[in-house]
Amino acid sequence: MKRLIVLSVVFLSGCALWMANYDSNEYSLVNQVRTQAIVGDCSSQSVKNLYNTTLELKNFTQYIPQNDATIGLANQLYVIVDELHKRENLSPAYCKAKLNTIAKSAEEIQRVVGSKPR
Numbered sequence: 001m002k003r004l005i006v007l008s009v010v011f012l013s014g015c016a017l018w019m020a021n022y023d024s025n026e027y028s029l030v031n032q033v034r035t036q037a038i039v040g041d042c043s044s045q046s047v048k049n050l051y052n053t054t055l056e057l058k059n060f061t062q063y064i065p066q067n068d069a070t071i072g073l074a075n076q077l078y079v080i081v082d083e084l085h086k087r088e089n090l091s092p093a094y095c096k097a098k099l100n101t102i103a104k105s106a107e108e109i110q111r112v113v114g115s116k117p118r
Contacts, residue, residue, distance in 0.1 A: 020067040021117055022117065026061060026113055027113050027114055029057040029060055030106055033081075036053060037103035047084055047085055048085070050084070050085075054077055069112070073108075077102070077106060077109060
């Protein structure tokens with residue numbers, strides 16, 4: 001999964017001409033996901049907040065024209081967060097590792113979204 005996201009980011013960097021223009025709301029949502037993953041703990045409320053923000057990002061990007069690349073990345077990020085959200089009896093080690101993966105993935109998506117043409 002990580003490899004797919006990294007490859008997608010590398011590919012998308014060269015495809016900026018065919019992407020939707022920069023959207024500050026989209027960038028803000030990715031930033032919120034990243035920040036929540038960095039500062040969040042493994043409490044059920046923190047995981048729920050992270051899930052809700054990721055779902056909002058997924059839904060927000062869904063119908064923006066010429067935004068297929070970001071839609072795909074948002075969907076992949078949603079899958080990662082959904083795995084954490086659905087997991088019962090979270091071990092601290094699993095949760096911290098998952099939050100780290102989410103933060104790194106969101107950072108890469110943030111780079112892509114931030115590099116869109118203005």
